[in-house]
Amino acid sequence: MATLGRPSHATEQRERVLAGAAQIFSRQGYRATSMAEIAAEVGLSKPTLYHYFRNKEELLVRLYEDVMNESLVNVRRIENTVSDPLDALREFIVYRVRYTCENQAIHKVFFEEEEELPPGLIDSVLEMRKQFEDVMKRLVGRHLERTGRSLIVSKTVYVNTCLGAANWVYKWYDPAGPLKPEELGRDVARVLLLPLSG
Structure with missing residues (x-):
């Protein structure tokens, strides 16, 4: 037992x-x-x-499900526990960068092997990805509403740009480099949040 x-x-x-x-x-x-x-x-x-x-397919499916489930749980926790939307966005980006840096191999698979997923799972992955993006869109919307600010692009373009930058670190982050994942996350967040806080 x-x-x-x-x-x-x-x-x-x-x-x-x-x-x-x-x-x-x-x-x-x-x-x-x-x-x-x-x-x-x-x-x-x-x-x-x-x-x-x-089989190999079951392994790949499980890897995708685990990444999406863990990511959704964490960003929803941030959304529900950090009251200031800008602070929540900062923590969201820091989390995403840190998690990606700490799990580079799985993110290489996640972003580069998507076409290998069975057709039935693609829809599920896309729906979970949409839910993930929607958390960030809600936070951006709350911040804009609270502050009266506006973006020069749509929320969708802004959010996809932020997530693209945060996700891409799997390609270039060097664990032996000068920055720890958390520190890199803070730097990336500082740059990406300039349109909302500058």
Whole structure:
């Protein structure tokens, strides 16, 4: 029996397999990766790997679901707990940059392997992405309403520009560089929020 409050061995193994799959998909691409290579990456036999995941597609789907679920939970928490909309936007951007920097491999997969998702899941991912963007749009709208400010572009263009900048750090962030993910997040937020606070 698993100890109360601690993840089971099976849960820990699945998380380890997912992390390993993200690493190898990131290095060599989803199509070029076999289940045997994933098994070797995480030190399991191929039959044991199939005990946790039926196929490569299930692994990819789970990676996407995990990223979207975790992201939505966190930005909704920010929206519901940070009362000032500008402060909430700042925390939203810092969170997004930090999470992306700390999970570069999975974000490389997330942004570059989307076409490999089964057709039924694409709609679900797009809907979750829309919900994520809608949180930021609501925060921008609340700030503009509170301050009487306006943007020179639509909220959609502004939000997509912010998210594009925050998401793109997976391509260039260097963990050995001078900035920690949180510090980089603060710098990115400072730049992106200038149209709202300058």
